[in-house]
Amino acid sequence: xxxxxxxxxxxxxxxxxxxxxxxxxxxxxxxxxxxxxxxxxxxxxxxxxxxxxxxxxxxxxxxxxxxxxxxxxxxxxxxxxxxxxxxxxxxxxxxxxxxxxxxxxxxxxxxxxxxxxxxxxxxxxxxxx
Amino acid sequence: xxxxxxxxxxxxxxxxxxxxxxxxxxxxxxxxxxxxxxxxxxxxxxxxxxxxxxxxxxxxxxxxxxxxxxxxxxxxxxxxxxxxxxxxxxxxxxxxxxxxxxxxxxxxxxxxxxxxxxxxxxxxxxxxx
DNA sequence: TTTGACCTTCACACTAGTGTCAACCATTTA
DNA sequence: TAAATGGTTGACACTAGTGTGAAGGTCAAA
Numbered sequence: 001x002x003x004x005x006x007x008x009x010x011x012x013x014x015x016x017x018x019x020x021x022x023x024x025x026x027x028x029x030x031x032x033x034x035x036x037x038x039x040x041x042x043x044x045x046x047x048x049x050x051x052x053x054x055x056x057x058x059x060x061x062x063x064x065x066x067x068x069x070x071x072x073x074x075x076x077x078x079x080x081x082x083x084x085x086x087x088x089x090x091x092x093x094x095x096x097x098x099x100x101x102x103x104x105x106x107x108x109x110x111x112x113x114x115x116x117x118x119x120x121x122x123x124x125x126x127x128x129x
Numbered sequence: 130x131x132x133x134x135x136x137x138x139x140x141x142x143x144x145x146x147x148x149x150x151x152x153x154x155x156x157x158x159x160x161x162x163x164x165x166x167x168x169x170x171x172x173x174x175x176x177x178x179x180x181x182x183x184x185x186x187x188x189x190x191x192x193x194x195x196x197x198x199x200x201x202x203x204x205x206x207x208x209x210x211x212x213x214x215x216x217x218x219x220x221x222x223x224x225x226x227x228x229x230x231x232x233x234x235x236x237x238x239x240x241x242x243x244x245x246x247x248x249x250x251x252x253x254x255x256x257x258x
Numbered sequence: 259t260t261t262g263a264c265c266t267t268c269a270c271a272c273t274a275g276t277g278t279c280a281a282c283c284a285t286t287t288a
Numbered sequence: 289t290a291a292a293t294g295g296t297t298g299a300c301a302c303t304a305g306t307g308t309g310a311a312g313g314t315c316a317a318a
Contacts, residue, residue, distance in 0.1 A: 015306060052231075059305085069234065069241070074240070078248075080249070098227075099235065102224045108198045109197065111203070112197040113217050119209070260318090261316105265312100265315095270309090272306085277301080278301080279298100281298095283294100287291085288290085
C-alpha cells in the first residue's frame with residue numbers, strides 16, 4: 001500500500017511516517033515512480049512506534065529495540081553485542097519505571113473520577129427528590 | 130529549602146524546576162532576597178512531575194490533574210466542572226493505553242534479554258569445557 | 259485533455275523541555 | 289575585603305516530533 005493508506009489504517013500522519021523513515025524505523029520499498037510502498041504488516045509497526053513515542057521512548061532507542069522485538073521468541077543472533085544488551089537492560093528498567101509511574105497516577109485519577117461521579121449522582125438524586 | 134537542595138533531592142535540574150514553576154506546576158514562596166523557598170513535600174511532587182513528563186504527559190495536562198491527585202482519597206470539590214471530568218477520563222484512557230504499550234514492549238525486551246543471557250551462558254559454558 | 263487526488267522533496271515554523279551562558283545579587287567563609 | 293558558592297532573570301540554542309505549505313510529478317477518471 002502507499003503512504004496515504006497506511007496513514008489512515010495506522011492513524012498516523014504521513015508527516016510522521018516520513019519522519020520514521022528518516023529515523024530508520026520504517027523504510028519502505030519504492031515503486032518505479034518514486035512512491036513509497038508499504039507491506040501490510042507495517043500497519044502494526046507504525047502503531048507500535050506511535051505508541052512508544054507517545055510513551056516517551058525516543059526514536060533512537062526504538063530503532064535499537066525494534067529489531068529485537070521483531071525476532072520470534074527466543075531467537076537471538078550469535079553476535080549480540082554486550083553494549084546493546086546493556087542498553088536493552090537500561091531501557092527495560094526505564095519502561096518499568098514509566099509503567100509504575102503511570103499506573104500510580106492513573107489509579108489516583110480513576111479514584112478521583114469515581115468519587116466525582118458518586119458526588120454527582122448524590123447531588124442529582126437530591127435534586128430529583 | 131532552596132532550589133539547589135530540591136534539585137539534588139529530587140534529582141531534577143534547576144532549569145526544569147524553574148520551568149515547572151513557569152508552567153504553574155510548582156510555585157514556591159519567595160524569601161525576602163528573592164530566593165525560591167520550597168517545602169519538603171515538594172520533593173515528591175518534583176519527582177512525580179518528572180516521571181509524568183518522562184512518560185509522555187505534557188505539563189499542561191499535569192497542571193490539570195495535579196490538584197486532583199493532591200486531594201485526600203474521595204474528596205471532590207462541589208463545583209467540579211464536567212469539562213475537567215471529561216479531560217480526566219480522556220487522560221485516564223490515554224495513560225492506560227500507554228501502560229499497555231509499555232508493558233507489552235517491555236515484556237518483549239525482557240524475553241529477548243533472557244534469551245540472550247541464556248545463549249551467552251551456553252556459549253561461555255561451551256568455551257570453558 | 260484537464261481536473262483532482264495522491265505522491266515527491268524541501269523548507270520553514272512551532273511546541274515541549276532542557277542546556278547553557280551572561281550579567282548580576284546574596285551569603286558565607288578565608 | 290575578597291573569594292567562593294549559590295541564588296536571580298533573560299536570552300539563545302538545541303533535540304524531538306509534528307504542522308504546513310510550496311513547487312512539482314503521477315495517474316485515473318470525467
